Amino acid sequence: MSTSTDSEGLNANTSASSTSKALHRIVIVGGGAGGLELATALGNKMSGRASVVLVDRASAHIWKPLLHEVAAGSMDANAHQLEYAAQARWHRFVFQQGELRGLDRVRKTITIGNLLDENGLELIPQRQIEYDTLVLAIGSVTNFFNVPGAEQNAIALDALHQAEHFRRRMISLCMRADRGITADGNQTRPQLNIAIIGGGATGVELSAELRNTAEVLGAYGLHHLDPQRDIRITVIEAAPRILSALPEKVSAKTTSLLNKLNIDVLTDAKVSEVKANEVLMANGNSLPADLTVWAAGIRAPQVLSELNLPVNRLGQIVVRQTLQTEIDPDIFAFGDCAACPWPEKDSTVPPRAQAAHQQASFLFDALKKKMAGETLPSFTYRDLGSLVSLGRFDAVGNLMGPLVGSTLFIEGLLARLLYLSLYKMHLAALHGIVRTMADSLGQWLQRRTSPRVKLH
Template sequence: MSSNANADDSSHETTPEPFIINEAAPHRIVIVGGGAGGLELATTLGNKLVKSGRVSVVLVDRSSTHIWKPLLHEVAAGSMDANSHQLEYAAQARWHRFVFQPGELKGLDRERKTITVGNLVDDDGIELLPQREIKYDTLILSIGSITNFFNVPGAEKNAISIDSMHQAEHFRRRMIGLCVRADQAQSQLNIAIIGGGATGVELSAELRNTAEVLGAYGLHNLDPHRDIRITVIEAAPRILSALPERVSVKTTELLNRLDVDVLTDAKVSEVQEHAVLLANGTQIPADLTVWAAGIRAPQILSELGLPVNRLGQIVVSRTLQTEIDPNIFAFGDCAACPWPEKNSTIPPRAQSAHQQASFLFNALKKRLDNQELPLFEYRDLGSLVSLGRFDAVGNLMGPLIGRAMFIEGVLARLLYISLYRMHLVALHGVIRTCADTVAHWLRRKTSPRVKLH
């Protein structure tokens, strides 16, 4: 990870000294979206620029906690306890000298340089914070993406997407409840995963692991391979179509070994309550259906008066500035940034958001000094796909290698795990990340391998 993202480790070992945001600061930076990129950028700016008094930084997010989105499939499968991996935005703001404002983006006034943030209510519907306006000098949009159902009949109603912690936990509770019911009735449970990208593939493997573990915790009538049928449905000729074919072929072989059915060239025409219908007339039984077939930008981005593409992403230049307003930047999944080498746009990956967050930190420093902004250059470092405890595969790319290199097994698994650890280093620094890693390892040794309630 970039050294620009290093945090002050000592701030976690002692109570931080109180600080006051300078209202007369020459530059107000507002970041909307606390995902991997947005939170890393807010943390770095707080450490390096707010401390010096050059700027004030406000982070806006509709959730009160952050979790690394690539982990959600593990939460959904029950193989990860989300409570031990969530980070409170308010605490991170306190530790790293930025301000957290909870709420959902509702509007933008470019003339007055303000955004409107919706009110905040509790579980009982009681308003905690009213709708409010936040002024900015530089606005950075990083609100991620949501599921694209492609207007498939019944998909949004009958399939569960895994875009958020709430959705992942909802899926996990439904799955465990259905497993208990199938165990008592000694019947088969059918799980259909629509979408053969990284999320769908990784979820299928984690679910097979969960099925095997549940048998050790009381579901003795349920054979994890015979009674829990998992089917991955992909419209393209192969799964992981965005990755090299060798990775796709190897992953398909591994899933077959796990008794996961892989259907390719299978276009979904309708999602019913207990079945998935394909365009060729085939009907796939499904007691539980997951939609992981595509993403799009949140609807609000199309309502701000900024240029967007057909997926609703904000169109930006290689400086990550919007086409019509140099005071507004966008990055991550919600932005369409040119990738000249591929004649396309930067792919929506965690490594893209991390690279863009590091780029924006340096670009904002130049902007404060009235210097010309650099152009963002994306470096494709390859992709890794984890099949849980069973295996991992992927390809590495980079200037030292000179070509794509296929990897699998222990090395691929270690590199996959290191991606998350690098994100934690960007947020907490090396010392706390090492301590948290040891704590999580010890916790897993004294807890069930899946969350059972």
């Protein structure tokens, strides 16, 4: 992102704080699905009553559930990214790029780290931003569970740069394997082994997208690789079944579909160590792995444990059902980084996109009540079910709610359309329905004339 854009945002924030002190200052840290939706809604509806600042360490937003498609090369991230600065200009809020470094609850300020370019030159210095209401929505990061070698030798899919790194490395290894070159440089039968550690939605969806990529690559010059036999994909899950958080019927159907795609599924397989070209199991077995992905769990970013706010064992900020922190009513947290009570299940709200979307809508109304001095309502999570996409091959899931009874199993075209609608709902919250429809048409037309896999 250009320095002029960042300077405009910094100057705008300074001007807002100096000339509009009567405005209620709402600072949102984290431009993920929920944070960006909340900033957009507040900017649209609260202009003149509140100044809204969105902080994120990246310059552009991409919906996190899409990262597995970027990693597989089946989606061009450039067509789906949204520049925060542009969104801020269109929807009357201010964007500040930088990473959260600290919190001063007494002075009601947050510290944002300096911004460097790719050569290490400072673009924007470290600064402090004042707030009246602070909302933390910085998402989650991969939990490697202290498994030896996992962080060093496995690729996580927390951010766009990681997904792009995986895609480039996968294509590079495919090209080498097509010429009979293994990871250690020896000439042998062409083969590439991909290990995906974690049988949740991310791991399962990535495995299916990779199988599709393997089949497509053959049409673009990799003629010596058999996509089914020579590109081996294995999903490794420590639990007795994949998708353990979903109904057993969804898990069983998904396992059957993966097996039909010649994707190996290992369950009750606890990983003890990840090496550069091998995954070791706790039972003594090992699996060759030229490329390893870690998708086995999440935790909150480390910085949240350094803010002197109550956190749980995963580092999530503990909040009340109003989404306010337990010790400061002017600080809210939601999404993956927050532990919000879910009394009906005697648990906390799960880290899902639908939860962040619901909480963003709740906070839009709750913050208006807070500014008016009214009592805040309690957030109630509505589990609408879960969907798992296997790319062009299939989709499965379950719907929940009063309209369908307790649980309704779905698959095929209906499940694929509903899965797609989740992303379209997110886009509609950011752009409105008309622009979302127009952008969707443009992207569909572009796909008609573009390679099915991003090759560079």
